[in-house]
Amino acid sequence: MKRLTLSSLLAVAILSGCSSTEEVVPDVPPSELYATAQQALQSGSWTTAIERLETLDSRYPFGAYSEQVQLDLIYAYYKNDDLALGEATIDRFxxxxxxxxxxxxxxxxxxxxxxxxxxSFMHDLFNIDRHDRDPEPARKAFRDFKRLLERYPNSRYAADAQARMVFLKNRLADYELAAADFYLRREAWVAAVNRSQLIQREYPNTKAARQSLLIMESAYEKLGLSEPLENTRKLIALNPI
Incomplete structure (x- = not known):
């Protein structure tokens, strides 16, 4: 079997996108259109569901199905990875x-x-873990889940949101750790210490917070600061990785 190259994978993706043609949604009553949209949602046919729901939304923006159509679109966009459209629909709703x-x-x-x-698609495709990528979407997600817990503590989604916040906190802490390590490798000792202290302050009880102590130890040693170095070593002994 020939090995697939990156260029061939991208070419397949482009060709498959170009080969699809936009289907004309028939002019049928809204109840029938909504029923076919629901069938597509239940079968996981996200593209078909989105076509039907968008048609309903444009033809009958103030109809009986208006609110539910927007809710269904939010879900379908998410499942189909149309994330920008999903975010815009959430804002509108x-x-x-x-x-x-x-x-x-x-x-x-x-x-x-x-x-x-x-x-990203490439991270998923090649199973790449990039802690140093822009964490702004993770920060937004953390704020959203935190707001959910604050506003709706008894929501059926609260437990899952809380679990995701733990994951996101570790993701954000790992990003800051990558930054602290970058400063250490560039011999920017003070910046490495400051970033490590930020991790310990903002993301305590994470593995990254414990690992940042090692960065502080190296930085203080290079700076020749004996007292902070000794205190950091004590913290390392109390917080093993």
């Missing part, structure tokens, strides 16, 4: 329905959508 009974679910989906933006 919140603007039009600020006190909706499913507001906790919408906030949960915002967190999931932001969290999904914290990766």
């Amino acid at each position: 919140n603007r039009l329905n600020p006190a909706h009974e499913k507001a906790d679910w919408v906030l949960y989906m915002r967190g999931l959508t932001s969290m999904a933006q914290d990766r």
Whole structure:
């Protein structure tokens, strides 16, 4: 079997995208259109579901299915990895329905959508773990889940949001650790210490916080600061990795 190269994988992706043609959604009653959208959602046919739902949304923006169509679109966009469209639909829904009974679910989906933006196709394809990539989507997701717990502590999504916050906290701490290590390798000793202290302050009880002590130890040793070095070594002994 021939080995697939990166260029061939990308070519397949491009060709498959170009070969698809936009389907014309038939002019049928909204109830029938919504029923076919639901069938597509249940079968995992996200593209078909999105086509039907977008058609409903554009043809009947104030119809009986309006709110549910937007909620379904939020979910379908997320599942289809149309994350920017999902985020825009969430913003629109919140603007039009600020006190909706499913507001906790919408906030949960915002967190999931932001969290999904914290990766890329290439990272997934080659199983690459890049702690040094831009963490802004992870920060957004963390804020969304935190807001969910604050506003809706009894929500059915609260437990999962809390678990995801633990993962995200470690992700953000790992990013700061990569930055501290970068400064250490560049012999920017003070910057390495400052970044390590930020990790310990903002993300305590993480593996990165314990690992940052080793960076501080090296930096203090290079700076010739005996007292901070001794204190750091004591902390390392009390917080083994």
